[in-house]
Each structure stands twice: as structure tokens, then as C-alpha cells.
Amino acid sequence: MASISADSLHLLTALLSISIPVIFTATVVEDLDNLQPPPDFNSTIINNCLRNPSLRYCNSTPFDLHQIFKSTIVASHLCNISSNPNCVESFPKIDLHSQPKIAPLYLSFTFFWKYCPLTILSIDLSNNSLKGNFPTDVFYCSQIQALDLSHNNLSGDLPIHNFSLLENLTFLNLSYNDFTECRISDSHFFERFNSTSFVRSGLVPNHKEFRIKAVLLLVGFPVLVLVMVVFWGWLCFFRRRNRHMFTPSILKAATDGFSVRNLVGRNGRASVYRGVLRDGSEVRVEIYLDTMSIENRRRFVEHCKILVQLQHKNIVPVLGWCDSRRLMAIVTEWVDGQNIETWLSTCNPPWKQRVQVILGIAAGVCYLHEEWPQVGYNLKTRNMMLSVDGEPLITRFKLLDDHHSSTKKTYEFGMFMLEIVTNRRAAKELEKSVDIVEWVKSNYPDNVENVIDKRMKKRVEIVSEAAEVLEFGLTCIDVSKSHQPSWDRICDLLSDISSTAISSASGDRKTSRVERGGRDRQHVHHRGVE
Ligand SMILES: *[C@@H]1O[C@H](CO)[C@@H](O)[C@H](O)[C@H]1NC(C)=O
Numbered sequence: 469m470a471s472i473s474a475d476s477l478h479l480l481t482a483l484l485s486i487s488i489p490v491i492f493t494a495t496v497v498e499d500l501d502n503l504q505p506p507p508d509f510n511s512t513i514i515n516n517c518l519r520n521p522s523l524r525y526c527n528s529t530p531f532d533l534h535q536i537f538k539s540t541i542v543a544s545h546l547c548n549i550s551s552n553p554n555c556v557e558s559f560p561k562i563d564l565h566s567q568p569k570i571a572p573l574y575l576s577f578t579f580f581w582k583y584c585p586l587t588i589l590s591i592d593l594s595n596n597s598l599k600g601n602f603p604t605d606v607f608y609c610s611q612i613q614a615l616d617l618s619h620n621n622l623s624g625d626l627p628i629h630n631f632s633l634l635e636n637l638t639f640l641n642l643s644y645n646d647f648t649e650c651r652i653s654d655s656h657f658f659e660r661f662n663s664t665s666f667v668r669s670g671l672v673p674n675h676k677e678f679r680i681k682a683v684l685l686l687v688g689f690p691v692l693v694l695v696m697v698v699f700w701g702w703l704c705f706f707r708r709r710n711r712h713m714f715t716p717s718i719l720k721a722a723t724d725g726f727s728v729r730n731l732v733g734r735n736g737r738a739s740v741y742r743g744v745l746r747d748g749s750e751v752r753v754e755i756y757l758d759t760m761s762i763e764n765r766r767r768f769v770e771h772c773k774i775l776v777q778l779q780h781k782n783i784v785p786v787l788g789w790c791d792s793r794r795l796m797a798i799v800t801e802w803v804d805g806q807n808i809e810t811w812l813s814t815c816n817p818p819w820k821q822r823v824q825v826i827l828g829i830a831a832g833v834c835y836l837h838e839e840w841p842q843v844g845y846n847l848k849t850r851n852m853m854l855s856v857d858g859e860p861l862i863t864r865f866k867l868l869d870d871h872h873s874s875t876k877k878t879y880e881f882g883m884f885m886l887e888i889v890t891n892r893r894a895a896k897e898l899e900k901s902v903d904i905v906e907w908v909k910s911n912y913p914d915n916v917e918n919v920i921d922k923r924m925k926k927r928v929e930i931v932s933e934a935a936e937v938l939e940f941g942l943t944c945i946d947v948s949k950s951h952q953p954s955w956d957r958i959c960d961l962l963s964d965i966s967s968t969a970i971s972s973a974s975g976d977r978k979t980s981r982v983e984r985g986g987r988d989r990q991h992v993h994h995r996g997v998e
């Protein structure tokens with residue numbers, strides 16, 4: 469049967485800080501099966517714990533005497549086969565390197581690991597073809613300084629959190645295993661060991677790469693946030709830039725579903741609605757009835773993109789456009805007031821006001837001529853407005869009409885001046901308007917009084933000023949070759965008239981308006997000097 473050896477007694481004394489009589493034989497399994505704890509094992513353990521409370525089994529109450537006893541047997545075997553120099557004195561290492569036959573067996577003795585002797589500082593389980601998950605029982609030996617599990621077939625998640633138990637661990641080798649890659653949140657774990665601890669472990673190819681990954685992630689997240697912020701910023705900016713784009717639904721809402729109540733005008737090509745945007749601002753919505761080709765839509769948008777940039781007190785602010793396939797529209801600020809034709813025919817404005825209107829429109833035209841020569845506009849008195857505060861406004865633009873030659877612009881401006889003086893409508897077509905032109909010509913310069921609006925008082929200075937305007941108008945109308953003045957010259961001339969108006973202007977409002985005209989004039993002159 470079992471024999472008691474003095475050596476084994478000493479061994480266990482060393483291991484468990486006790487003196488227990490233990491029977492020790494060849495194979496561990498046999499011993500585990502056959503050996504029973506001695507009768508006084510109970511009191512022995514208690515005495516040991518009194519002497520050394522840090523012993524692991526002291527924490528297990530009530531004592532599982534059988535398990536504690538079995539663990540001493542395993543310990544003695546392990547110490548022996550691990551080639552510890554003196555198992556009676558110490559048990560510093562578990563060396564199961566390249567012992568694939570017995571290593572799994574020892575790993576299976578959970579009761580041993582639970583009472584892992586405190587003397588063990590190194591565990592080597594390398595090159596044993598160990599399969600399955602990381603052998604977490606080794607964490608019971610929390611005092612170890614070295615752990616080698618390289619060259620096995622361990623797989624699954626590395627229980628990284630448990631490694632914090634091994635606070636004195638300075639050597640770790642998990643190389644050549646099949647672990648699944650670790651989550652980055654445990655990156656500090658990898659900082660304790662360099663890449664040689666994880667060679668082809670499945671964990672992280674190497675420390676540097678891991679650090680790059682960690683850095684990428686640490687940096688990547690803020691960068692992602694930044695990118696998103698920038699993206700949103702861009703979106704907002706984009707939306708701001710495209711605050712000029714109106715959708716059909718916005719316009720529908722603004723005009724009460726394009727209700728007849730809000731329909732304020734209609735011409736061959738467009739319906740004009742008055743609307744109120746959500747922000748409360750009143751707008752004029754001109755909806756084009758023609759269906760446009762893709763090319764025309766593109767050009768329409770190009771034109772509108774320019775129009776929204778126009779900024780002049782005598783040009784109605786263009787707020788934006790709609791270029792949906794089913795609805796093409798241009799949106800301008802709503803102007804309270806009346807069109808200049810109505811104003812002329814119903815108000816019989818005094819001469820000075822007429823001059824102010826000419827100068828205002830001229831200022832707008834000169835601005836367009838100088839800054840936006842590509843913009844076409846409509847100078848018909850019917851299509852220009854006089855706001856309630858007396859400012860004349862160019863309100864209609866020639867979209868999709870690239871053929872607004874300088875000659876035609878000048879002609880239209882000339883006709884506009886004649887109308888202001890005479891209160892006679894020009895015929896619609898350039899060719900058919902010969903009558904008013906001929907009529908003015910026939911009375912100029914000798915009978916200027918005949919053509920001046922009959923309702924106006926015809927003081928001498930008014931007649932002479934009107935004659936100047938008529939002369940200028942006729943010059944503009946003269947499409948025959950080189951007679952027409954250039955726009956640079958027109959703008960200069962008009963600013964001269966403007967200064968005449970300054971000298972004869974009276975009243976606060978007029979003065980302020982003339983001052984503005986004066987600024988425009990300076991601008992014109994400045995250009996003229998260049
Ligand atoms: C061990 O000793 C304690 C007290 O010393 C006693 O209560 C317990 O029953 C004993 N257990 C065995 C299994 O002898």
C-alpha cells in the first residue's frame with residue numbers, strides 16, 4: 469500500500485507551512501485516488517493558518533480537507549517534475565515545458581491552482597499543444613512573475629482583465645497561439661510587454677502595430693468627430709449658400725398653394741404671385757409657364773446665381789429661385805409701391821421727381837453696366853417700380869436672353885427718358901415706336917414745350933432741363949451706327965445731370981437721395997478717370 473517517506477513530509481511542510489504526514493507514490497492520479505488525509509489533517513491546517521494566514525486555503529471556510537489534501541499531493545508531484553532544486557525548501561516554478569502528455573492533466577486539477585503555493589514565481593506551460601481557452605486557473609497564482617504559454621493552440625478571447633491580478637508579472641509569452649484579437653480598450657495591458665510576447669499569438673501582430681492601431685483609434689475618433697463637425701458645418705454653410713434655392717413646397721406654402729388671391733399678375737410667359745415666406749418677409753414669385761429644356765434650366769440657374777448677388781438701391785433684391793422640373797420661378801423682394809408707368813400717368817409727378825427717377829434708374833443701370841454687364845434687365849416703365857419711399861427700382865430681368873446688346877440697352881434707356889418727359893407710351897416693338905420718337909424729333913429743339921407732359925408746369929428752367937433730357941434720350945435712341953453714346957459716357961453724363969439736380973434739389977428727402985446719387989456719381993467719375 470502507500471508508504472510514508474520523510475522527504476514527502478518535508479516537501480509538504482515547505483509547501484503548506486505545515487508538518488503533515490503524507491503518503492507519496494509514483495503517479496499523481498494514483499495517489500489522488502488512493503490517499504486519504506490523515507486524521508489530524510484538520511487541526512494541522514488550522515494551526516498552519518494561525519501561523520501563516522496568507523496561505524490560500526485559509527480563506528476557504530469551511531475547509532474542504534479532501535481538496536486541500538489532494539492539492540498537496542499535486543504540488544509535490546509538480547515540484548518534483550518541474551525540476552525544482554529543493555522541493556523541501558522551496559517550490560519556485562512550475563515547469564511543464566514540452567510536456568504535452570501531462571501538462572493538460574495538471575491544468576485540470578483546479579483544486580491545486582485554487583491553493584496555488586505562494587512560493588511559485590514562474591509557470592511555464594509552453595509547447596504543449598494546449599487547446600481551448602486560456603487556462604484561467606493560473607490566475608490563482610497571482611504572485612507569479614513569469615508566465616509562458618507560447619507554442620500552444622489556445623484560442624478564444626484572452627481574459628485580459630484577469631491579468632491585472634498578476635501585478636508582479638514581468639515576463640509573459642503568449643506567442644504562437646490562436647487567440648482572437650483583443651479589444652483596444654485594454655491597451656494598457658499591452659504596454660507592460662513588448663511585441664515579442666505576442667509573436668503570432670493571434671492577439672496583436674506586434675506592439676508597434678497595435679500602438680498604431682490604438683493611436684489611429686484614439687486619434688481617429690476625434691478626427692471622426694471633427695470630420696462630422698466639419699461636415700455639418702459644411703452642410704450648414706452649403707445650406708446658407710443655397711438659401712437662395714426655393715423648393716416648390718416652400719413657394720406653395722408662401723403663396724397659399726398658389727391661390728388666385730395671391731396672383732397679382734400674368735404675362736405671356738409667367739404668373740406672378742405675392743407670397744409670404746415663413747420668416748414673414750413678403751416676396752414676389754414669378755413662375756415661368758414655359759417648360760424649359762435641361763440646357764435652359766441650367767442657364768436659368770446660372771443667371772439666377774448672378775442675380776442674387778446684385779446689390780443696389782435701385783435694383784430689387786433677388787432672393788432666389790426655384791428650378792425644380794415642375795416649377796421654375798424667380799423670387800424677389802416684394803416692393804410696395806406702383807410701377808413707373810402708373811405713377812407717370814396717374815400722379816403727374818413734378819419735374820424734380822421725374823429727374824430723380826431717371827437718375828435712380830440710371831444709377832442702377834450704370835451699376836449693372838459696370839459690375840454685371842452680363843445681366844439683362846427690362847427698362848419698360850411698366851416693369852419698373854417706384855417704392856413707397858420714392859426709390860425707383862429695376863425689378864425685371866431678362867433671363868435666358870443673352871441678346872441684350874449694349875445698343876438695345878441704350879435704346880431702351882433713351883425710350884425710358886422720353887416717356888418720363890412726355891408721359892407717352894412707347895410702342896412695344898423697337899420698329900413700331902417710330903411715332904413717339906419721330907414726334908419728339910419733330911419738336912426738338914424748337915418746340916420742346918409741345919412734347920413735355922402737358923400736365924406739368926413749364927417753367928423756363930424745367931423746359932431747358934427737359935430739353936437736355938430729351939436730347940440725351942434721342943441720342944440714346946439713335947441706333948444708327950456710332951451716334952449712340954457708350955455706357956461709360958452715359959453714366960458720366962447722367963452724373964452731370966445728377967449734379968445739376970443737386971444744385972436745384974430742395975427738401976430733406978430729396979437731399980438725402982441726391983447724396984446717394986452723388987456717391988454713385990463719384991464712383992462713375994472714378995471709373996472714368998481710370
Ligand atoms: C475540523 O475542525 C473543526 C474545529 O476544529 C470542526 O468544527 C470540524 O468539524 C472539523 N472537521 C472535520 C472534517 O473533522
Ligand SMILES: *[C@@H]1O[C@H](CO)[C@@H](O)[C@H](O)[C@H]1NC(C)=O
Pocket residue numbers: 548549550551552
Ligand atoms: C522526484 O522525486 C523522486 C523521489 O520521490 C526522486 O527520486 C526524483 O529524482 C525526483 N525527480 C526530480 C526531477 O526531482
Ligand SMILES: *[C@@H]1O[C@H](CO)[C@@H](O)[C@H](O)[C@H]1NC(C)=O
Pocket residue numbers: 566568595619
Ligand atoms: C516542442 O515539443 C516538441 C516535442 O513535443 C519538440 O520536439 C520541439 O522541439 C519543442 N519545441 C519547442 C519550441 O520547444
Ligand SMILES: *[C@@H]1O[C@H](CO)[C@@H](O)[C@H](O)[C@H]1NC(C)=O
Pocket residue numbers: 610611612633634635636
Ligand atoms: C508583488 O510583489 C510585492 C513585493 O514583492 C508583494 O508585496 C505583493 O504581494 C506581490 N503581489 C502579489 C499579487 O503577490
Ligand SMILES: *[C@@H]1O[C@H](CO)[C@@H](O)[C@H](O)[C@H]1NC(C)=O
Pocket residue numbers: 597619620621644645
Ligand atoms: C496547434 O498549433 C500548431 C502551430 O502552433 C499547429 O501546427 C497545429 O496543427 C495545431 N494543432 C491543432 C490540433 O490545432
Ligand SMILES: *[C@@H]1O[C@H](CO)[C@@H](O)[C@H](O)[C@H]1NC(C)=O
Pocket residue numbers: 604605607608627629630633
Ligand atoms: C477573471 O476575471 C473575471 C472577470 O473578468 C472574473 O469573473 C474571474 O473570477 C477571474 N478569474 C480569476 C481566476 O480570477
Ligand SMILES: *[C@@H]1O[C@H](CO)[C@@H](O)[C@H](O)[C@H]1NC(C)=O
Pocket residue numbers: 638639640662663664
Ligand atoms: C522584450 O522583452 C523581453 C523581456 O520580456 C526583453 O528581453 C527584450 O529585450 C525586449 N525586447 C525589446 C525589443 O524591447
Ligand SMILES: *[C@@H]1O[C@H](CO)[C@@H](O)[C@H](O)[C@H]1NC(C)=O
Pocket residue numbers: 618640641642643644664665666667
Ligand atoms: C516568446 O516565444 C517566442 C517563440 O518561442 C520567442 O520568439 C519570443 O522571443 C518569446 N518572447 C519572449 C518575450 O521571450
